[in-house]
Amino acid sequence: MNQPAKIHVALLDYGAGNIHSLAKGLEAGGARVTVTPDWDQALALDALVLPGVGSFGAAVRALEGEEDRVRAALEDGYPCLGICLGMQLLLSESEEGAGKGIGLIPGQVRRLRTRTVPQMGWNDVTPSDSRPDPLFTDLPGPTVYYANSFVCEPESDEVVIGTSEYDGDTFAAALRLGRTWGVQFHPEKSSVQGLRLLRNFLQEVAE
Numbered sequence: 606m607n608q609p610a611k612i613h614v615a616l617l618d619y620g621a622g623n624i625h626s627l628a629k630g631l632e633a634g635g636a637r638v639t640v641t642p643d644w645d646q647a648l649a650l651d652a653l654v655l656p657g658v659g660s661f662g663a664a665v666r667a668l669e670g671e672e673d674r675v676r677a678a679l680e681d682g683y684p685c686l687g688i689c690l691g692m693q694l695l696l697s698e699s700e701e702g703a704g705k706g707i708g709l710i711p712g713q714v715r716r717l718r719t720r721t722v723p724q725m726g727w728n729d730v731t732p733s734d735s736r737p738d739p740l741f742t743d744l745p746g747p748t749v750y751y752a753n754s755f756v757c758e759p760e761s762d763e764v765v766i767g768t769s770e771y772d773g774d775t776f777a778a779a780l781r782l783g784r785t786w787g788v789q790f791h792p793e794k795s796s797v798q799g800l801r802l803l804r805n806f807l808q809e810v811a812e
Contacts, residue, residue, distance in 0.1 A: 612636045612637070614631055614653070615648070616628055617641065617642070617647055619656070620642060620663070627793040631803055633800055636807050644671045648674070652686070654686045654687075654691070655690075655695075656690070656691055657688035657692075658690065660701060660702060662704055664694055668694065672706070682784045686787070687788070692757060692788060693787075694706045695710045695757075696708070696711075696713060698713050699713065699715075700716050700755065701716070710757075711759065712758050714755050716755055717753070722754045723752060723754040724752070725751065725752050726750065728771060729746060729769065730747050730790070731767060731769070736763070736765075739805055740766065740779065740805050741766070747802070750799070751769070753790075757777045757780060757789065764782050766781045778790060788802070
């Protein structure tokens with residue numbers, strides 16, 4: 606496969622947690638990365654990555670007042686990858702806390718319906734047979750790292766491009782709408798397969 610063009614990615618900083626490993630993963634995939642808390646700067650670059658660190662309540666405070674603008678940019682085709690919490694922000698609301706998400710994907714974020722919460726560790730992803738996606742190129746059934754208590758429950762199954770099952774609860778592992786993708790797991794913690802997924806995202810941005 607050809608090397609992706611040097612994509613300049615905005616990695617949004619919610620002000621919580623360490624996003625160093627995600628920045629390194631994107632750089633390993635060929636991207637230039639700018640970590641920023643500023644939405645003007647974030648939406649002016651080639652693509653946006655919403656990291657999976659922190660709580661829904663804290664993240665929506667960083668989003669407050671920008672929901673409509675961010676949603677409009679994504680609807681217009683601005684490429685975005687949401688990771689864990691970042692994917693949950695693509696929906697409107699969460700059982701985890703008050704506040705309004707971006708609302709690009711209709712649905713809500715719910716708590717895992719399992720005996721053990723959070724889910725911590727490795728789990729398999731089953732990509733959708735009916736909606737194969739380039740995000741999973743050369744990743745027919747990746748084993749990835751999860752660290753989550755909540756999952757996305759979109760109103761339409763048509764946006765679901767991959768699922769996982771944990772302790773009897775099957776949930777959306779990956780979503781896509783337009784040029785926006787979301788994954789519930791942490792590719793930056795998922796070794797070679799996770800780095801390949803980040804590279805696939807960058808390839809899609811480049812094309």
